[in-house]
Amino acid sequence: MTTVRSMVLALSCLFSTVGVGQEPIKVLIAVDMEGVTGVVTAEQLGPAGFEYQRFREFMTDEALAAVAGAREAGATEILVVDSHGNGQNLLIDRFPPEVRIIRSWPRPLGMVAGLDSSFAAVVFIGYHSGTTNRHGVRAHTMSSANITSLKVNGEEVSESGWGAMIAGTFGVPVVAISGDEAAVGELLVRIPGAEGAIVKQSISFHSANTMTPAAGQALIRERVREGVRKRGSISPVSPPSTEPVTVDITFKNYRPAEVLAYLPMFERPTSHSIQFTVKDMLAASQVFEFVGDYEIGLSP
Ligand SMILES: [Zn+2]
Numbered sequence: 001m002t003t004v005r006s007m008v009l010a011l012s013c014l015f016s017t018v019g020v021g022q023e024p025i026k027v028l029i030a031v032d033m034e035g036v037t038g039v040v041t042a043e044q045l046g047p048a049g050f051e052y053q054r055f056r057e058f059m060t061d062e063a064l065a066a067v068a069g070a071r072e073a074g075a076t077e078i079l080v081v082d083s084h085g086n087g088q089n090l091l092i093d094r095f096p097p098e099v100r101i102i103r104s105w106p107r108p109l110g111m112v113a114g115l116d117s118s119f120a121a122v123v124f125i126g127y128h129s130g131t132t133n134r135h136g137v138r139a140h141t142m143s144s145a146n147i148t149s150l151k152v153n154g155e156e157v158s159e160s161g162w163g164a165m166i167a168g169t170f171g172v173p174v175v176a177i178s179g180d181e182a183a184v185g186e187l188l189v190r191i192p193g194a195e196g197a198i199v200k201q202s203i204s205f206h207s208a209n210t211m212t213p214a215a216g217q218a219l220i221r222e223r224v225r226e227g228v229r230k231r232g233s234i235s236p237v238s239p240p241s242t243e244p245v246t247v248d249i250t251f252k253n254y255r256p257a258e259v260l261a262y263l264p265m266f267e268r269p270t271s272h273s274i275q276f277t278v279k280d281m282l283a284a285s286q287v288f289e290f291v292g293d294y295e296i297g298l299s300p
Pocket of ligand 1: 033
């Protein structure tokens with residue numbers, strides 16, 4: 001018993017900075033890359049791009065700025081989720097030792113993996129606008145190659161909206177977001193009290209008027225600090241966990257909808273889309289991740 005208790009104590013000391021008698025304040029920071037300061041094209045976004053290695057550093061610095069802001073607002077435990085591309089972008093040796101980091105895919109909750117109702121707040125860093133938005137650098141939802149629309153209960157949702165609904169199912173509010181003006185605008189329409197750090201103004205899909213990395217990081221730190229500080233006044237997003245959700249996914253190509261509709265759980269309202277209803281956003285997320293990840297040749 002004593003051994004177990006001292007082990008638990010040692011573990012909690014390792015992973016948090018919470019003091020004796022103090023409630024832990026857990027913050028999840030999901031980090032994407034298209035909305036990072038200065039990002040405009042694929043050259044910054046993946047290992048094949050000539051600027052990728054440099055922009056991994058900027059992405060990491062923005063995540064670190066968010067960590068710093070969250071800690072200044074009282075966060076005692078921080079989980080950072082690498083939610084772009086291969087999920088292996090963040091330079092993990094640059095984070096403070098008490099931070100935990102989720103890497104790679106697949107994962108049932110996708111971009112907000114690791115989230116549960118013990119968290120006090122969620123922060124989105126480096127986010128971009130959704131695929132049906134006419135504005136925003138690299139506007140897309142989950143997969144620019146494969147998906148042209150994602151709806152929950154008939155309403156178009158972007159990655160921030162989808163993540164906010166998963167968080168809402170756990171009763172956790174999204175308190176801050178960084179990205180271009182289109183990405184920030186989408187979340188603030190949904191969550192008026194959240195803080196937005198607009199680090200660039202989009203000009204087109206592949207062009208923006210951007211801040212410098214240092215200026216972007218300073219803004220992120222400030223807005224995240226403010227968002228986490230006022231987390232108690234920001235409402236978690238509906239739909240509530242008690243009501244089923246209906247999801248529509250429209251594919252760029254014909255065959256995913258055709259083949260998925262063989263499964264009785266899927267309707268096929270149009271040639272390129274499927275529709276399904278499940279008990280909550282957590283189940284919806286699992287189905288969505290399955291649709292994106294499954295292929296018969298999966299190995300190992
Ligand atoms: Zn994304």
